[in-house]
Amino acid sequence: MTRAFLGMPTTAPRGVGHLRGEQTFPAAARQALADPQLRRNLGHATATIRAKSAGVIAEVPDWEQLRAAGSAIKADVLARLPELLEQLEDRVSAAGGVVHWAADANEANAIVVDLVRATGNDRVIKVKSMVTQEIGLNEALEAAGIAPVETDLAELIVQLGEDRPSHILVPAIHRNRAEIREIFLRAMPGVDPGLTDEPAVLAAAARRFLRQTFLSTPVAVSGANFAVAETGTLAVVESEGNGRMCLTLPRTLITVMGVEKVVPTWRDLEVFLQLLPRASTGERMNPYTSMWTGVSPGDGPQEFHLVLLDNGRSAVLADEVGRQALHCIRCSACLNVCPVYERTGGHAYGSVYPGPIGAVLSPQLTGVADNASLPYASSLCGACYDACPVKINIPELLVHLRDQAPHPRGESAAMAAAAYAMDHPALYAAAQRATRLSRLTGRRGRGLPPPLSGWTASRDLPEPPAQTFRQWWASR
Amino acid sequence: MRIALFVTCLADTLFPEAAKATVRLLERLGHEVVFPDGQTCCGQMHVNTGYQAQAVPLVRRHVRTFDPFDVIVAPSGSCVGSVRHQHAVVARRAGDVRLASRAESVAGRTFELSELLVDVLGVTDVGAFFPHRVTYHPTCHSLRMHGVADRPVRLLREVRGLDLVELPAADQCCGFGGTFAVKNADTSTAMLADKLRHVVSTGAEVCTAGDASCLMHIGGGLSRSGSAVRTVHLAEILASTEHDTVADERGEQVVRS
Numbered sequence: 001m002t003r004a005f006l007g008m009p010t011t012a013p014r015g016v017g018h019l020r021g022e023q024t025f026p027a028a029a030r031q032a033l034a035d036p037q038l039r040r041n042l043g044h045a046t047a048t049i050r051a052k053s054a055g056v057i058a059e060v061p062d063w064e065q066l067r068a069a070g071s072a073i074k075a076d077v078l079a080r081l082p083e084l085l086e087q088l089e090d091r092v093s094a095a096g097g098v099v100h101w102a103a104d105a106n107e108a109n110a111i112v113v114d115l116v117r118a119t120g121n122d123r124v125i126k127v128k129s130m131v132t133q134e135i136g137l138n139e140a141l142e143a144a145g146i147a148p149v150e151t152d153l154a155e156l157i158v159q160l161g162e163d164r165p166s167h168i169l170v171p172a173i174h175r176n177r178a179e180i181r182e183i184f185l186r187a188m189p190g191v192d193p194g195l196t197d198e199p200a201v202l203a204a205a206a207r208r209f210l211r212q213t214f215l216s217t218p219v220a221v222s223g224a225n226f227a228v229a230e231t232g233t234l235a236v237v238e239s240e241g242n243g244r245m246c247l248t249l250p251r252t253l254i255t256v257m258g259v260e261k262v263v264p265t266w267r268d269l270e271v272f273l274q275l276l277p278r279a280s281t282g283e284r285m286n287p288y289t290s291m292w293t294g295v296s297p298g299d300g301p302q303e304f305h306l307v308l309l310d311n312g313r314s315a316v317l318a319d320e321v322g323r324q325a326l327h328c329i330r331c332s333a334c335l336n337v338c339p340v341y342e343r344t345g346g347h348a349y350g351s352v353y354p355g356p357i358g359a360v361l362s363p364q365l366t367g368v369a370d371n372a373s374l375p376y377a378s379s380l381c382g383a384c385y386d387a388c389p390v391k392i393n394i395p396e397l398l399v400h401l402r403d404q405a406p407h408p409r410g411e412s413a414a415m416a417a418a419a420y421a422m423d424h425p426a427l428y429a430a431a432q433r434a435t436r437l438s439r440l441t442g443r444r445g446r447g448l449p450p451p452l453s454g455w456t457a458s459r460d461l462p463e464p465p466a467q468t469f470r471q472w473w474a475s476r
Numbered sequence: 477m478r479i480a481l482f483v484t485c486l487a488d489t490l491f492p493e494a495a496k497a498t499v500r501l502l503e504r505l506g507h508e509v510v511f512p513d514g515q516t517c518c519g520q521m522h523v524n525t526g527y528q529a530q531a532v533p534l535v536r537r538h539v540r541t542f543d544p545f546d547v548i549v550a551p552s553g554s555c556v557g558s559v560r561h562q563h564a565v566v567a568r569r570a571g572d573v574r575l576a577s578r579a580e581s582v583a584g585r586t587f588e589l590s591e592l593l594v595d596v597l598g599v600t601d602v603g604a605f606f607p608h609r610v611t612y613h614p615t616c617h618s619l620r621m622h623g624v625a626d627r628p629v630r631l632l633r634e635v636r637g638l639d640l641v642e643l644p645a646a647d648q649c650c651g652f653g654g655t656f657a658v659k660n661a662d663t664s665t666a667m668l669a670d671k672l673r674h675v676v677s678t679g680a681e682v683c684t685a686g687d688a689s690c691l692m693h694i695g696g697g698l699s700r701s702g703s704a705v706r707t708v709h710l711a712e713i714l715a716s717t718e719h720d721t722v723a724d725e726r727g728e729q730v731v732r733s
């Protein structure tokens with residue numbers, strides 16, 4: 001066991017995992033916006049989930065109280081995280097599991113690779129997990145000669161397509177069924193060459209392939225939705241039953257979990273298990289909820305390892321405003337209501353965490369300088385805050401992080417000049433009169449230089465009025 | 477009632493008609509409007525762009541300017557949002573606790589126009605006349621930050637001659653978002669395109685809202701696309717009377733958009 005929570009909290013290391021994009025958000029978004037198929041897939045998928053979710057949320061008379069309870073429990077967890085994690089470690093160990101502490105992605109990957117190697121296997125089955133994508137575990141396993149097989153249908157599509165997930169819950173939301181058929185034909189071992197693009201046929205093909213893999217692979221890797229400190233119980237919720245297979249069939253189970261996923265008591269689960277399915281898939285209850293506590297002789301995995309991951313979370317925790325991002329239960333409701341996400345899709349965010357939560361979580365995990373464009377990837381419309389089942393004030397967080405972002409030098413100078421003028425009414429009035437000169441920039445601003453040309457590429461500027469309000473008022 | 481007008485820098489500079497209409501409307505309802513000297517900008521642009529420290533003097537100026545007044549109104553949900561949700565935060569982060577508490581006090585007396593009319597002055601029929609087909613866009617800050625809910629619609633329903641048509645997907649952001657419209661111009665434009673499509677689909681002659689900023693965005697898009705739909709601030713509709721229409725028949729504009 002390694003104890004790595006020492007010293008100042010650090011951010012997630014570079015060169016490993018998927019928290020940083022290669023392009024800025026505006027550049028990546030431009031490509032996504034130019035893809036009409038992607039826009040259609042996304043628009044359709046998010047509108048469908050939105051409507052379904054709104055319907056089942058409206059059935060719950062105490063939804064607002066549940067949200068408040070979820071938020072309060074998470075705030076309490078973050079306030080006494082070290083104590084809860086130690087309690088969790090005690091209980092898991094007492095129940096026959098082994099707990100490992102990983103300060104960052106590199107440590108976590110090394111721990112998992114060593115554990116798999118020790119079993120003598122060269123293949124693992126995986127339950128969909130954000131955190132293993134965050135740390136780039138699949139790449140680390142492959143580099144060590146171990147083949148990871150994703151068993152969630154959408155995740156499998158992404159893996160076989162050598163693609164990246166673009167939605168927390170529906171990783172292949174950017175693919176339609178014709179594209180999925182092509183991917184299966186190209187990359188799925190033993191696939192029927194007569195495959196059609198009927199959803200049922202595609203699902204049956206995946207099922208055949210996955211059944212064989214489940215039955216012949218003795219090691220599984222999972223994430224966790226929740227971990228109960230008082231009992232040492234881990235919980236995974238899912239829809240397809242692949243998770244249940246991975247969590248029960250293999251001999252060895254390795255679970256990687258972000259430290260913020262712990263909850264104090266079993267009772268707390270009742271809040272989250274009501275919030276999560278309605279906010280995420282729009283179901284009253286998720287089809288599969290698997291829970292396990294350590295190992296049970298003769299039943300299920302006989303070896304259980306829990307890897308507790310920091311990877312920048314302590315640094316997030318240290319920021320009083322920023323820490324609410326750690327409340328997230330990864331329901332993806334904020335993605336589904338976000339007008340920006342709906343148009344750009346998840347890849348534009350460059351991180352495994354897309355959408356509004358990604359815009360506030362990724363920059364905090366990596367340090368804002370490494371994801372400086374993400375806090376600006378929002379019109380601050382507030383739809384995410386209204387939708388979030390644990391009441392994360394994402395607009396407040398975005399503004400908070402913008403303040404920490406490195407600013408372009410020209411912009412800083414302009415903002416300083418503007419602030420100075422606005423604090424000197426005579427100068428301010430002179431600047432107002434100067435807007436009339438903007439007629440010189442061409443008809444309705446079409447001759448403006450960058451970055452203001454970003455506005456005038458698609459929108460006219462108003463004609464400056466003959467008189468400002470304060471001139472009119474003075475002349476009354 | 478004596479009401480202080482917080483004009484907002486945008487309305488003052490580019491959309492004075494919305495501000496003049498606010499004055500005309502409140503005076504017609506029998507109230508005294510004052511325009512406190514020395515007001516400039518609430519600092520929202522600085523805060524939302526990531527320059528909170530530079531917003532501190534602007535917050536201080538705003539608080540000093542408006543503290544003497546019991547009731548303050550702005551024809552903008554977004555700027556009222558800045559006063560209510562950002563000023564105290566900015567002051568506290570700068571370590572000025574006294575300013576923060578004064579900012580909170582001013583925020584408690586500051587109202588968006590439709591809130592002032594319905595909640596404080598208790599009117600929904602303001603005696604307006606506006607014989608046009610109109611659709612209403614609930615701007616994000618009005619809708620979500622303040623929950624002004626159906627107040628603007630209740631006010632519009634009482635306007636004589638006005639044919640109010642519902643805007644499809646009304647709660648979707650128009651894509652303005654201040655610096656967002658410039659820093660993420662492509663995404664902003666994609667959002668605007670959908671908003672314009674919905675506005676045009678209503679067959680309305682006029683699209684109204686409680687924020688000059690969002691109207692500037694929607695209006696800029698309508699103008700660029702050659703649409704005949706005009707954008708008119710809610711205050712201008714509520715300030716219009718039969719008298720203005722007579723002017724219209726003589727060939728002058730009813731309201732300047």
Ligand code: SF4
Binds near residue numbers: 387392
């Ligand atoms: S931030 Fe809230 S809405 Fe978004 S994924 Fe997390 S819990 Fe869900």
